[in-house]
Amino acid sequence: MKKLQLVLLAIVSLFVLAGCHGDKQYDDLLQQADSIMNIDDDSAKVAIKLLDKAKPQLNDFSKAQRMRYQLLYHKAKNKADILFSSDSIMKNVVAYYEKHGTSNERMLAYYMLGCVYRDLYEAPMALENYDKATEQADTTKKDCDYTTLSRIYGQMGILFEKQHIPYQELSALNNATKYAYLAKDTLNAILFFQNKSTAFYDLSEIDSAIHINLKAYNLLKKHGYDQIANIVFGCNYGYYIEKKDYKRAKESFKIFKKTEYNGNDNYEDSKAYIFCEQGDYYLFSGQLDSAFLCLNQSLKLSKSYSNKCAATKGLAKYYTKTNHSALAAKYALLSSEYNDSSLYELRESQLQQMQAMYDYSRNQKLAKEAEYKAKQRLHTIYLIIISSCLILLSAVYIYRKNIRKRNHKLLVAQRLYKASILKLQTTKTELAHLKNLNETKIAALIKEKEAVIENLQKEINQYESIHSGRNLVEINKQLMDTFVYKKLAYIECHPQEKITDETWDNLEETLEGMIPSLANIKLKLSKKEYRICLLTRLHFSPSAISCFMQCNLPDISMSRKRMLSKLCEKDGKPKELDEYIQHLM
Known part of the structure; x- marks a missing residue:
């Protein structure tokens, strides 16, 4: 049913891609890809194919869409367990979302950059970016992406486990469990909780490790995850062997065998590890033939020195119990050599x-x-x-x-x-x-x-x-620096503004203060003519004056002719009046 759902979503997405002609269509495509990969981890490969088909159209995307495309592409590759080889793209994505992203987008961007450094074996940089990712999360908001936040802490737990830092691993897994529950991701919340058993084992607290697995088993059963619950319950048989508790080891092993679990596919030695663990159980329970078959198969499949060491050590015990001292010595020596190689490998890693x-x-x-x-x-x-x-x-x-x-x-x-x-x-x-x-x-x-x-x-x-000793240019410059001139210039650029009585009064007071000869002219002119005269002295054009006075241009021209006759006692063109007025000092 889930595969059918993925196929249908992929078909719909291809139709969306075929019709992409504009920002909204590209946004719909990216949203569709995000929805597909959020179904489960397997669906990420379908999302990658969809995004790959859209890659030729990237030049038509806006910058925001290109950044989201790269963010989702890295998210899909991470969910599909495809290793990253470069941090250059994600560094640009992080820089973009630092300025333009929401808290959830910044968190996801830093998380992806951390995953890139994880694959590049730069654990300190990975942890730093995981920490920055958790700092971006705004847990006070209802839309906080708790799912991503829980996965970040889960990845931190894995890194701490590889670096053999169990206390930090426990802290990270506690947070991963907490936020997975808040995301209503019950299965992953329980699995994060169950992963704490390995940290307790590294701390030599075997009873705590057993308790964690049993509690996880009960929770998984309660929520209907029976197969996974049985695997978790069966994991305890190795701990019971160390405690020499044959009865509980037998019970756990019996349930584990029924699951037919072959290990984690992402771990290349998973099958070899399972065979080795089963061989140890058969040795513990006295089933020597079964022990030999499992240990021998484990040795054949093993690629890591640590698994080879464990398998040869088990075979040495088997030959000791079957009284084949020469073979026991041979495999004991092999186990020692593999152990040295494993320690060398571990030391090199450290x-x-x-x-x-x-x-x-x-x-x-x-x-x-x-x-x-x-x-x-x-x-x-x-x-x-x-x-x-x-x-x-x-x-x-x-x-x-x-x-x-x-x-x-x-x-x-x-x-x-x-x-x-x-x-x-x-x-x-x-x-x-x-x-x-x-x-x-x-x-x-x-x-x-x-x-x-x-x-x-x-x-x-x-x-x-x-x-008269003052330079005309200097006077004109001072006039242009006055507040009333700047006010009128602003009104000229904004015709919807009107000149108030206060502005007219301010105009008369300012110009009469700077050009005393205007006082004689004022006595010979009407109020309207005098205002036209003042505006002309400020070098405003006739069209601007007509706007200020709220009358038509011919009326202004006639008024200027009349003023020329009154002031200069001659007939002439309006421009002659302008020349006369603009030279007053």
């Missing part, structure tokens, strides 16, 4: 692990030194930036202070200028009035007033010379 640890520690040290240097460079850069900012702020402060002083002087001069203009107008009015009086009576007074007018005109000329 040396490789030590070398890997040394390389890892050295790389960590180099990485820390590089990180320290990078931090030092960063601190230097920060110091330079901060110093530059302080210098810039100081320069800006000094510049603004000088501008304020200059503006203050101009403001005082402007006030005096306005006062002089007002006094001049008053005096002219008085003079005009006096001229209507009897010239003979007021000749002296007229002369006095004319003298005053002459003096005032000189003062006005002096003040005007102060202002």
Whole structure:
């Protein structure tokens, strides 16, 4: 039934692949592949075939889809027990998901990178990435991927077992069991629990190992996994042999034989190991013929020195019991030689692990030194930036202070200028009035007033010379730096914004403060014309002025012609008014 389900899913996936033309279709394809491999470990090969067929279309994938493709491809290969040979792709995937992934995606990415290093025999790097993977898991969220988290701890347990670190192995398997239960993966939770028996055996706690297997047996039976339960129960017969408990060893062995279990297919010496264990039992129970057959078969199948050592040791015991001392000595010697070779192999493996640890520690040290240097460079850069900012702020402060002083002087001069203009107008009015009086009576007074007018005109000329001395370009630059000009420029770029009365008032106040001669013009123009005049002085185009004034362009042109007549007492083009207004200082 499960194979039929896989076939149907594969057919559906091929249809999805055939119709892939766009992001959504590629997402559906990747989701389909993920769903297939999650059915069980055997289904991973079907997912790999599906992903292989999509490989020619990878260039059409977005970056996010390519990263997910590689992540799922590595996940499928790992579930299918296909060894990894390079870490380059997964390092890029991890770097991508560090910035863009969810907690579950980061966890899976680090887990896959750890599996790559596991296959490259770099145990320290594998454990480091497994640790990082567990750190990514957010167990406070409902969608936490407990299934992957439990498998990570399971892989850590296997690595600790190979390195003969039983206490860390027990800790990892406890976590694997806990999270498998949270993932509702009851079978794997029980199997993780059962794997603790080997750690207790390595600690010489045989009773604890037996207890673990018996408890796992009861749990498996309870949940209906009878075949696996019997295998687990049968595993105890080797422990009972060591305890010289013939009755329990016989009971366990009998149940184990009924399962017809031939060992783990992923372990090349599994059958040889099973035959050797059975041979030991037959020796223990006095069934010498059966013992010989099993041990001899184990020796034929054995590829590892450790299995050959165990098989020849068993044969030496067999020949001792059958009084064949010469053969017993021969196999005892062979067992010793195989044991030496096994120890040499183990020592070489440990040396490789030590070398890997040394390389890892050295790389960590180099990485820390590089990180320290990078931090030092960063601190230097920060110091330079901060110093530059302080210098810039100081320069800006000094510049603004000088501008304020200059503006203050101009403001005082402007006030005096306005006062002089007002006094001049008053005096002219008085003079005009006096001229209507009897010239003979007021000749002296007229002369006095004319003298005053002459003096005032000189003062006005002096003040005007102060202002006229300023460069037109400089005044225009100052105008462009004003807040009101920037406000109007912003409104010009955003037509939906309107000029408020406050902005008009601010415009008049700012320009009259910087260009005193505008005060005379204001008296001759209407409010609308004066505003057009101010906007023209700021070099805004007629079209922009029409938008500001909310009237059409011909109306603006007519107003400019009228102002030319009023201010310059001549008829001409609107541009002549613009030229006149834009040169006011």
